[in-house]
Amino acid sequence: MKKLVLLVTMLFVVYYARANQPEIMFQPESSVPELGKPYKAKINKSFIKSLRVKVFPHTLKNDWVHGKADDASTVTLLGKNITFNEHSTNKITFTTENGKLFAKSGGVKKLINKAFIKSDFPVRVQRKINPDKSHSYNGVLEVLLQDNKILVINHINIEEYLKGVVPKESVDTWPLEALKAQAVAARSYAYYHLLTSTGKLYDVDDTARYQVYAGQSAQSETTNQAISDTRGEVLTHDDSVIVAFFHAYSGGRTDSALNIFGNSVDYCLPKDEIFSREDLKRELSPRSQWIVEWTTDPLTHSELLKKLKSNSKLSKKLKLFSPKRKFTLSEVEFNQDFDSVKTLKLSQESKVTSINFIDVRRAIGWSEFPSYHFRLNPIKNGKFTFSGSGWGHHVGLSQWGAFMMAKNYGRTHAEILKHYYSNVSLEKF
Incomplete structure (x- = not known):
């Protein structure tokens, strides 16, 4: 019992320490539209309401x-x-x-x-x-x-709404141009959902299912200025408001929506960061450098299999696999562009199945598994670990990338946004 209490206490301390680091106290990624929904919405100014x-x-x-x-x-x-x-x-x-x-x-x-x-x-x-x-x-x-x-x-009103979003999706001490880029992305994301939520009781909620929103309580002077300076600005592609996906940090190169979400989105294509991982590390405190490169906590055979089986997509595939027996896990398909695994093979006695990299993170959980770009490490002391880079889903605006581009390269919010989103325009509602 004492060991259990100690373990729970240690886990809480680790979680609390990570969650309360000022550099990372924001939501690390935007959510994805429901299956079957388009990835952009035609502008209809007469339709706009609160x-x-x-x-x-x-x-x-x-x-x-x-x-x-x-x-x-x-x-x-x-x-x-x-x-x-x-x-x-x-x-x-x-x-x-x-x-x-x-x-x-x-x-x-x-x-x-x-x-x-x-x-x-x-x-x-x-x-x-x-x-x-x-x-x-x-x-x-x-x-x-x-x-x-x-x-x-x-x-x-959307402009008032953003005052409760931008401080929770970025850091209010960041350069103004980075905050302006976040404001435009968040506004575009909100308008997209407003235009596509016909027939529902609400357009968005205030959690990470959409964008984190904390109302008037969250407001800060700098983020309010970023919102005011970009008032009405949205990102469009083919005269349609885009779903302005964003994430904390790409790990060095953003990924395509096709690779991560399984849907081709022609304004979300891979883009190299203009700075190195080492450059970003120098901006971070030592305890926050896991944003750049990270390794998961070790998992036993039983712990890992139980987590994988908890995923609804994997539960049927792994139904006959027993947590009480050992298994082998290996990389079988590799993504050279991101130094990341695409497909893993899990074998237990005569049973063999493949696991997509997306499902690994979803099963283990984003709080323990920061991103989708990772490798399986050699097994050590009978336990599995994974190492990766970045924080979030890697698609669209890289928030730490925006920070670096504004602070160290003098880029404007428009230049930042057009770097991360392909073939887009900035329009005013």
Whole structure:
């Protein structure tokens, strides 16, 4: 029991230390559109409205911004002069009972269908679980019931929305041109989802499923300036807003959307970084240099196979493989462009199967497996390790690349964006 407690404590310390390094306290990669969705959206200025952001509940695992999954049966809104049903209040608590939504304020409890909450001041969405990770929001908050769970949706102007995104997707002490590049990428990403979410209750949520958003609570002067200086700017390809994919650092060369996502995206092609890995290491503190080159913690045969089998795509392929028996793992297909493995072979007695490099990272988890460019190391002391380079999915804008290009090469945000995205234009909404 003491060993278990010690192990858990050590894991927490390692995670906390990594998550709280100022150089890396941002989301390392953008998410990918749902299967079947296009990778760009035709501009329709008459369609543009406020963005609808789901800010409650949170269900994403390993969500360092929002913490543990929420109790979606209750939520409290706190603020100054909150307008609700034509009355002004400072506190409203919403609860669910027998599939119905109730609002309580000033000792009065009412049955409602939904509510639109307005205030001239930020309104705090107070969470029952992880209250210290509650955030405050401008705009309008819509509260409704879906599948017996309370939803809170923030209706917010995109420029205001970005003020809660850019500080969480970059570092506010970075050069202004790097922050401007991030602002344009984030704005393009938001407009794409707004234009393609017809028929849904919300356009995006506030987690890494889309872009991390922490409302008014996250704002900083420098990121606000970057947003203001690029107001309305989006990236387009063939008169369509692109999905401006971004990641923390490529490892030296960005990858194509085809190789990583399995879909050809003609504005996301491989691009070499204009600086070396050693150049970037010199900008990082020693404990943050894993961003450039990393090695996973050792895994036993049993631990690795259990992680691989936890992946829904691999579980069927590995159904007959036993964690109680040893196996061999080897590289069989290699990507010379990135010094990275593409396909691995797993053998156990008479059973043999292949595993795609994408599925390895997805199974082990991004918090333990920083990127998709990696190699399998020789087995040591009966345990497996992998070594790789970069942080994130390698597609589109390299955030640390933007930092380096702005700081050490004097590049503008437009030059940075056109380096990482092929055949794109900057247009204003």
